[in-house]
Amino acid sequence: MSPAPASHALANAATGAEGSADPFSDAVIACRLFLAAPQSFGGIVLRGASPARDALVAALQDALTSSGRAARRLPGHVDDARLLGGIDIAASLASGRTVTETGLIAQARGGALIVPMAERLEAGIAGRLAQALDEGEDGPALILLDDGIEADETPPESLRERCAFWCDLSAAREGACPPLGAPGAMADGAPLDDVARAVLVSVAGALGIASVRPLLFAQGAARVHAALAGRDGPGEADLAAAVRLVLAPRATQLPELDAPPEDAHEDAPESEPPPPEPPEDGPDEDKAETEPEPGDTPLEEMLIEAAAAALPPDLLAQLAQGRAPRRSGGGGTGKRRKSGLRGKPLGARPGMPRGGARLALIDTLRAAVPWQEVRRREVGARGDGPIQMRKEDLRVRRFEDKAARVTIFALDASGSAAAARLAEAKGAVELMLAQAYVTRSEVAVIAFRAGEAELLLPPTRSLTRARRALSELPGGGGTPLAMGLNAARECAEMVMKRGRSPSLVILTDGRANLDALGQPGRRKAAEDAEAAAKAIAREGIEGLVIDISARAGPEGARLAEAMQARYLALPRADAGTLAGAINLVENARREKAA
C-alpha cells in the first residue's frame, strides 16, 4: 500500500499510457528466455499470487519435466539434511553402515527448484541456494514465487540479485498460458558487439543500477532473444527486450529522458527526512570506468524510453519517500532469540534434554549412526542388537522465537501541540499499524496532557482496536512532558520484560510546562523532563523525537539529545509523511544494527 496515492497515480500516468508492454506477455517472453538457458540466467522471480502466475508456473514445470529436467518444489521448512544431503538414518540403521543420500540441490541439478513464498525464505536457506546458483551449469536454477504485497516484502536480496528476470504479475488478469517451448534449446546466437554492450552499460547507469550482474544477464537475454527470433545477431528489438525484462525492474532511479545519464545519476530524490545511504550505490568509480562517453545515440534514447515505460509503477512513490525501491530489510521484526521451547524450529545442537529443552530424536540418531560399527566392535555386540548410544550423541531442539518489535508512541496532546497535529499523529499510528502485519510488530500509544499521562493503547497488533482507542483521544491543557516520558519508559520496560524490543517515538513540541507530578512551573517542568529523558537513555531504549510544532524551537532537539535519540522536525507533515519518516529512521537503525 502506498501512503502517497497521488504520486502513485503520477507514476501510473508516466508508465501506463503507451509503449508499456503488458506484464503477462513480458513474463511469457522472460520464461521463454529463461528456459532457453536456465543455468546461465540463474532464475526468474514471479511476483504476485494470481491465476496468471499459477498458469505460468505450471507451464514452466511442464516444459522442464518433459525434457527430463528436474522441477522440484522447495518447501520453506526444508532442513539442511534434505537440502544438502546427509545421512539416511533409516537405511543406515537397517544396514548398520553409514548410508548417505543426495540432497534436493543436487537432485535439481540442471533443472530448477521452485520456491513458493520466496519472500518468506530464511536467510540461511537463501545463502545455501545462492552458493548453489554460483555453481552455474552444475547447480539448479531458481523459480522464485514472490507473494509479497508491501514493497519491502521481497525474496532475499542474495537470490533476487542472481535471478535474471523479475516479473510482476500481481495485476495480470490472464488465466491461461501459451506454450513456452522446450528448455535448453538455445541456439547459441551471435554475441553482442561492443557498441551494443556500451549502450546497455549506459542504460543501466541511467537507471541507477550499480551491480554488474544485471549487465551480464541483459547481454545474455538480448542474445537469446535474437536466437529465438531466428535473427543472426541482436538488433534493436532484442536490446529493448533485454532492457525491459532485465534492467527496468531493477531501476533505483527514474531516468532523465533528455539529459546525459550522469546528471540523472547524481540527482538524489527529494525528501524531507535524511535519506538513508543505499548500501549498493557504493562503487561509483567502477561505473565511471566502464561508462562510455554519454553519447546521445538514438538507440540509447530509445532504450531508455523503453525502460521508462516498463518501470515498476510504485518506483516513483517509493523514491518520493526517500527509500531505495524494493530493498528487503529482512522484515521489521525485533531481535531474533534462540529459544528451546517455542517458535520456528532451527537445527539441533548437542546437549542434554533438560531444563525444558526437548530431545531432537532424529538428529540424535543421525549423530549416533556413523559410530555403530565401531561401538559394536568395542562392546562386542551383535550386528542386529540395539543401537549403541552415547551421551555425546544427544541433540536438543532449538527454536527461533522472534522478539516482536513494539513501537511506543508518546503523543503530546496538550494545547500547545495544536489539535490539527494530533489528527496527523493518529493517522500515522494507524498507517503504521496497517503495515504492521508485515513486520508482525506491535504498537502502543501513550497520550499526555493536562496533568496526566495515559496508556491509551497497550501494545497491540490490531488496527481495529487502535482505531477505537484513538478516536477517543482528547486534546488540550498543559504539557506534562516528564510524565509522558516516564510513562513511555515504563511501558518500554514492561515490553522488554516480555522479551520484546521496544522503540519510542515521541511526538511533541518539547515545551514542557508541567513537572513530573503535574504541577505547573516551567523551570521545574524542563528539569524533570530532562531527567526523564536521561533515564530513557540510561535504559538503552531506542528513541526518536519528532518535533511537531509549527516552528521548531531548540527544546525538541535538546530533548532528543538527553534521550540520545534521533531528532526530526516535521512542521507540516501529513500522516503519510510522518509514518514514512518513522519507518525510515527505524529501518536505518535496524540495518545498522544488523
Added chain:
Amino acid sequence: MARFPFSAIVGQDEMKQALLIAAVDPAIGGVMVFGDRGTGKSTAARALARLLPAITAIQDCPYGCSKEDQARYPEVCGSGPLRKRPVPFVDMPLGATEDRVIGSLDLERALRAGEKAFEPGLLAKAHRGFLYIDEINLLEDHLVDLLLDVAASGENVVEREGLSVRHPARFVLIGSGNPEEGELRPQLLDRFGLSVEVRTPAEIETRVAIMRLVAEQERDPEAFAEKWADEDEAILKQVARGKAKLAKLEPGDDLLMDAAHLCLAVGADGLRGELTLMRAARALAALKGAKAVRREHLIEVAPSALRHRLRRDVLDETGSTARITRAIDELFG
C-alpha cells in the same frame, strides 16, 4: 461428545450459508469467519462436518485419495477398491508443531525395521475435507507460511528428516478469529474464498432461544441430535443435490459482465475476486436448486466474496460491507 446439530444453530444466516456454499463447491477456497467470542463460530464449523455427503476413496490410501489423485500420486497412494468414507474434518490447534502439521518420519518403524516411512500429519488428514483453525489470526508465522503454500498448491511437499514425500492436500480452509486480537496476513486472507462477519445476537428472544436449545442439548445430547436429525438430513441432501447440480450450471456472459463491473466499482484487485464471486454465485444457485445462475445470486454472495479483498484505505472508516452494498445499489439499483 455429540456435536451440536447444524440446523439447531439460531441465526447467523450469512455464516451458515457461506459454509454450505463452501461445502457445495470446495474450489471456492474456504471461509473466514470474523467475530467476537461466543457467536457460534466454532459450533457451526464443527457441525458442518456431519452434513457432508460421503466421499469415495481408495480403501487403503492413508490420504483418502480419489481415483484421479491416485493417478497423479501413484507413489504415495495405496491400492485397493473404492470405498465410501466420511468427509474428513480436522481441527488444527494453535499450538500444533510443524512436524505434526506436515507429517514426519515414522520413528518407530525407522528404529524397529530400519524403514523410512512417512507418518502423515494434519494436512494429509484434511485432504478432500475441511481444515478448521480457530483463532487463525494468532497462528504462529511459520505455520501460516506452510499453510499458505499448501493451500495455494494443493499438495504438501516434505523435504526434511531424510524424507522426500509429495502428497495431495486439497482442503477447504475454515478459519475464525477476532480482528481485535490481531490482524491476519493479507496473503492468507486472500486465500479464503468467502469471509463473513458475525456478531453476538442482540435481541432478547434470540439469546433466550439459544440458551434454551443449548440447555436442552446438554441435558440429553442424543435425544437432541435425534430431534434435529431430520432437518440435518434435509441440509445434507440439499448439499448433495447442489454438488451434483454444480457442473450443469454455467453463468451467462451478462452475469460475467456484472461480476466484472462490481469488482471494478468496489476496487477489488486481481482476478481472484471475480472468479470467486462467479463460483460462489453458481454454488449458491446450485444450493438453492435454481435452474440458472441469476443476478440475485450474485448480489447475495457479493459481500461474502469481496469484503476481504477491497483495497485497504486505512483512513477511510467506511466498512467494507457498506462499500459493497453501496456499489451494488449504484450498479444494479
